Amino acid sequence: MSKLVRILCLSAITLLMSACATTFSGQVSSFHEWQAQTSRVYVVERAPDQENNPEYKVYEEQLRRQLGISGFQEADAQHPAAIKVSMAYASNIAELQVSSLHPALYDPVWRLHFRRGLYYGPYWYPYPPLFPSDLSVKRNYLHQLELRFSEVQSGKRLADIKVSTEQLNPAISMFMPDLLALALQDFPQPNGSTRVIELQKTTKEAK
Incomplete structure (x- = not known):
């Protein structure tokens, strides 16, 4: 009986883990002139309409967090910025x-x-x-994110990354961390490439 109980417990744990593991997929396009020696010390550049936008500021903090994970360093007094990063996003009904x-x-x-x-x-x-x-009725929503990297001094464009995903939920806020993770995964991605990438996610708690 004890062996049977262990087998049942292992089966239950396996099913639970598979139920909690999810994937997030998106299409990523990358075009860049990024060099291996390019400095990764950055500053975030805001558009005029983003200055007083509370929603944008939340996404900007998520951008900073993901840039840090991807090996970028935010500029400070000891480390002046070599590149500037800007962000744009949008959502539309893709299909009904x-x-x-x-x-x-x-x-x-x-x-x-x-x-x-x-x-x-x-x-x-x-x-x-x-x-x-x-x-x-089922509506699919197209959520899009674009990141641009430019040199601070010359203004030369170094990289353009575009990410899009179709979801049933109309709120892009639910997917912004995942869109940022896809955009910066394996940065810089192959130049001129457009790929469908899946991001492995684990849900710790279902509510």
Whole structure:
């Protein structure tokens, strides 16, 4: 019995670990003229509209953290900046998938409509449906991040890195640490490359 119990416990632990392990994937494009001897002492450069943006400042702290993990050093009085790093990001609806017995389309003004018979009306219209109306809508959101590295003195562009991922959650804040990790993984990545990269993640606690 004790051997059976140990086997069952090991099986349960394995299942638990596999359930907690997840992956995050994104498409990464890298173009650069980065040299091995290029200094990694940096300063973050903000656009004018980012100066008083609380959301951006949260992402900037995450950027600093990931730069440190990737071997960069933030400039200080003893170490003047040799490069400047800027960041831009955006989110958009990438695709709308509709599952229903009646054809449907997405309208940016009225949101969701579907066709009934020969006329056309919104899904909440108060007349009886001609067909079962179990309408299921799934929106995929495209989250994008761009990092730019430039020389402080000359302003020469050293590297452009773009990362994109499609997710069901519209909040880019949920994925910004992962987008930054993909952007800086194995920096600098092969010049002129566009690759799909998977990031291994482990969820410590499910809530």
